[in-house]
Every structure is written in C-alpha cells, then in structure tokens.
Amino acid sequence: MKVRDRTGAGNQRSSGPAQHAGERLPAPVRERKPALAALAVLLILVGALGATVLVLRAGDRIKVVRLSADVPAGKAVTDDSMTSVMVADDPGIHYVPWSQKNELKKLRAKSTLVAGTIPIGEMFSDDMGLPDGKAFVGLALKEGQYPAGIKTGDEVSAYRVGADSDKDAAGANALIVRSAKVSDVVRGDNSLVGSGSLPVTLLVSSSDVEGLTQAAATGQVALVLVPSPTS
Incomplete structure (x- = not known):
C-alpha cells in the first residue's frame, strides 16, 4: 500500500509542470512614440511648403x-x-x-x-543718344587703313594719308582727329579682320566732322589705336 501511494503521488506531482509548459506568455505591450509621429508629420508639411514656394517663385x-x-x-x-x-x-x-x-x-x-x-x-x-557737340561719321576703310582687331569701343586717332595728303612740318601724315570712339564695325559673313574693306563708324567732335569727311571721300583716312592709360 505504501508503494502504490508513493507511485500515485509521484504521478500527480509530475503532471503539474506539463500543464504549465503548454500555456502562452502574455505579449509585451508596444511602446508608442508620439514625438516621432509628430516629427514625421512636420517633415511632410515642410516639404509641401517648400514645393509651394518654388511654384510661387516660378510664377513670378x-x-x-x-x-x-x-x-x-x-x-x-x-x-x-x-x-x-x-x-x-x-x-x-x-x-x-x-x-x-x-x-x-x-x-x-x-x-x-x-x-x-x-x-x-x-x-x-528716342533720339540718337548723341552727347552735345558730338557726331557720327562713317568710313569705308581699305586694308592698311585700320588696325587689325579694331572693335566697337576702341579709341582711335585719324590721320590723312596718301601721296596728295598734307604733311606737317616734320613730313608726317597730318592729324585729323586726335581722339574718336569706334561706335560700330560692320563685317560681312566672309570678311576677316585686317583684310578687305571695312565699314567703321566713329563718334567724333562736331568740329572734326568736316576734315574727316573730306579725307574719307578721297579714301585718305587711316586709323591708329590710342593706347589706354593702363597699357
């Protein structure tokens, strides 16, 4: 009798742990992070605002x-x-x-x-935009009568040249215009700087117009670049 009781008691004790092993542990509660959610919403709003600003600026x-x-x-x-x-x-x-x-x-x-x-x-x-006392004079210059590389904005001097031109006391070509501004240089599609005929417009003092146009009419004008003060 004692042996059976012990055996039965042992069976009762061993059945306890088997029942606990089949039970599930409770799932952990997920921690909510409201700060991260708010940050995500804020970033979305900032991106939308930036896109709106770009569109508005493009419209301006x-x-x-x-x-x-x-x-x-x-x-x-x-x-x-x-x-x-x-x-x-x-x-x-x-x-x-x-x-x-x-x-x-x-x-x-x-x-x-x-x-x-x-x-x-x-x-x-709405006018010619000429300063007081100034005038435009157009020249048609041949090769050798203008410096290579002449361009709009250059400052030049104009001399009378040729066999029949007046000479100064030293025998040099006579100065017609001491200082003139190149207002325009017209080059054809096939023309090159330093070769061929070149139409040039000069902005000169009104007092120099007569002498310059007379020399230009006979093709006796040559231009010389005036060095800038820094050159």
Whole structure:
C-alpha cells in the first residue's frame, strides 16, 4: 500500500509542470512614440511648403529682352541682336518685356551695350543718344587703313594719308582727329579682320566732322589705336 501511494503521488506531482509548459506568455505591450509621429508629420508639411514656394517663385518670373550681339551707341536693337530670357520679376528694375521688343527697336542706345546684357529702359532714348557737340561719321576703310582687331569701343586717332595728303612740318601724315570712339564695325559673313574693306563708324567732335569727311571721300583716312592709360 505504501508503494502504490508513493507511485500515485509521484504521478500527480509530475503532471503539474506539463500543464504549465503548454500555456502562452502574455505579449509585451508596444511602446508608442508620439514625438516621432509628430516629427514625421512636420517633415511632410515642410516639404509641401517648400514645393509651394518654388511654384510661387516660378510664377513670378517674366520673359524679357537679352542682347545677343553688341549694340553700338546711337544704334537701335534689331531682331538679330536680341533674344529672350526668363528673370525674376522685380518692380524696381525696368526690364524690357519681350512683348515690347518691337517698341524697343524704335529707340537708340545711349552708350555701347555688349552682348549678354539684359537691358533696362534707362539705357535707351528716342533720339540718337548723341552727347552735345558730338557726331557720327562713317568710313569705308581699305586694308592698311585700320588696325587689325579694331572693335566697337576702341579709341582711335585719324590721320590723312596718301601721296596728295598734307604733311606737317616734320613730313608726317597730318592729324585729323586726335581722339574718336569706334561706335560700330560692320563685317560681312566672309570678311576677316585686317583684310578687305571695312565699314567703321566713329563718334567724333562736331568740329572734326568736316576734315574727316573730306579725307574719307578721297579714301585718305587711316586709323591708329590710342593706347589706354593702363597699357
């Protein structure tokens, strides 16, 4: 009897752990992080705001005139010397709207404008844009009567040359114009600097017009570059 009791008691004791092994442990509660969620929402809002600002800024851009070629002083802008470009609209800058390009062609540049410039209204006038006491004189120069590389904006002196030209006391060619500004240089598609005939327009003092035009009529004008003060 004692042996059976012990055996039965042992069976009862061994059945306890088998029942606990089949039970599931409770799942851990997930920790919520409201700060990270708020940060994600904030980043989304910032990105959307940035995109909106870019769209608004793009909407403030306007199409204006941009010079694609040099425009000499006193000359008008042509279709070949301008193109369009988009810029940020600024009421304080008087850009020339692309829609007004035809009106711009009726005006004259007050000073020489270089290619790449985005012009503004103050750069133009409805007259020739000539300073008081100045005049434009056109020359048709042959090879040897102008320096190689002559270009708009250069400062030159004009001399009377040729067998019948007047000479000074030292026998040198007579000076006609001491200082003149090259307003325009017209080169054909096939012409090269330093060869062939070259049309040149000079901005000179009114007092030099008579002597320069007389010499130009007989082809007795030669131009010499005047060195700049820094050269």
